Amino acid sequence: MLVIVRIFLMCAMLALSGTAAFAAPPQIGIVLMHGTAGVPLGTAGKGGRVTGGGLVASLRKAGYRVETPEMCWSERRIYDRPYSDCFGDVDAAIARLRAAGATAIVVGGLSMGGNAAIAYAATHTGLLGVIACAPAHDALSYVSKPAIIAALAQAKSQVAAGSGDRVQTFPDFDGSKRPPEFSVRASPAAYVSFFDIAGLGNIEGNLGNISVPIIWVAGTQDATQIGSEAEFARIPDNPLSKYVRVNAQHLETPDAGASAIVEWLNALGAGQGS
Numbered sequence: 435m436l437v438i439v440r441i442f443l444m445c446a447m448l449a450l451s452g453t454a455a456f457a458a459p460p461q462i463g464i465v466l467m468h469g470t471a472g473v474p475l476g477t478a479g480k481g482g483r484v485t486g487g488g489l490v491a492s493l494r495k496a497g498y499r500v501e502t503p504e505m506c507w508s509e510r511r512i513y514d515r516p517y518s519d520c521f522g523d524v525d526a527a528i529a530r531l532r533a534a535g536a537t538a539i540v541v542g543g544l545s546m547g548g549n550a551a552i553a554y555a556a557t558h559t560g561l562l563g564v565i566a567c568a569p570a571h572d573a574l575s576y577v578s579k580p581a582i583i584a585a586l587a588q589a590k591s592q593v594a595a596g597s598g599d600r601v602q603t604f605p606d607f608d609g610s611k612r613p614p615e616f617s618v619r620a621s622p623a624a625y626v627s628f629f630d631i632a633g634l635g636n637i638e639g640n641l642g643n644i645s646v647p648i649i650w651v652a653g654t655q656d657a658t659q660i661g662s663e664a665e666f667a668r669i670p671d672n673p674l675s676k677y678v679r680v681n682a683q684h685l686e687t688p689d690a691g692a693s694a695i696v697e698w699l700n701a702l703g704a705g706q707g708s
Contacts, residue, residue: 460706462562462699463499463536465527466490466688467547470571470608471509471616474502475544475688479509486544488689489567496696499536501527507546507571507628513620516627517553517634524554538562538706540699544688545610545658546571553634556643563674563702564648565695568687570609570658573628573635581605581615586629589622598623609657610684641665647674649698651691653682674702 466475466486473479475486486502493500506520507513515522528539541551542565549571555564576582585604592598604625606618618625628635650666652659666677676698682690 460538460562460703461499461536462538462540462703463501463528463531463534464493464540464542464565464699465501465503465524465531466493466565467503467505467524467541467543467550468508469543469545469547469610469685470507470606471512471611471618472507472545473509474504475547476502485685486567486688489692489695492692492696493699496699498699499531499534501531503527505547505550512618513624513628516624517550518557518627520550521554521558524550538703540565540702542566544568545684549635549637552637552644552648553640555646555648556640557634559645561646562706563646563699564644566648566650567691568651568653568656568659568684569637569662570684571628571635572637572658573631573633574638575658576607576629577631579607582607582629586626589625590630592622593626598626638665638668641668642670644669647672647676647702649676649678649695651678651680651687651694653680653684653687653690655682656684656687658684674698674705 468475476490478484490500503523505523506515539561540563541554541561543551544567548566548569551564551566552569555561582605599621601619601621603617604620606616607614627633648669652662663677678691678694680687680690
């Protein structure tokens, strides 16, 4: 009997020493941001349409903590702060995730939210990864739109003249909407921060500064993703980064890519735990 007990204790010690060699996978928390003039992903907008509900549900079912904050480019708030100040909403969401037990953070989003996830990762450290679903509202894409170029020049001159905080009406464009042209109320300073190619809204300008793995999901029926594979190639190489094409239009991309995103996150977490 004594021999059996000793063997059992030795096996238990060996098992413990073996598991000690491998760190536990991180508890991953995810911040997902919505698109321009939208509502938090997974909630109903005008007409009852829910964008990204399938992705949010899939992530939570897989055991991930998810925050879907209302960002400062939402339908209700659109451009109520300059771009970089909007990252305060991401910071607050991350704080909530960490308070709930998350030990690693992934930022992501759709369209403008994907743009912001890239920009956030390019300017912040400590992230585990990035989820970019059809990143858009790229400042570079507006250089061919005369109305926006004229408004941007006007806004810049007002900022230079010290009137950068006076809220007024500016033109905007969203290719996922019909009609795509619409107007927004914003301060010149905020407008410039989103539309100037020298600012954070220029996706290409941020790609080279991403130092963590990224999954980029692009829809085959999405005009905003023409050339996105070449943009993805500008990101520094990482063996865990992935470019995925799905059969989807712009707003359908998160749900169409949900299974690929969950699979990528599982691999990302497993890689951190080994």
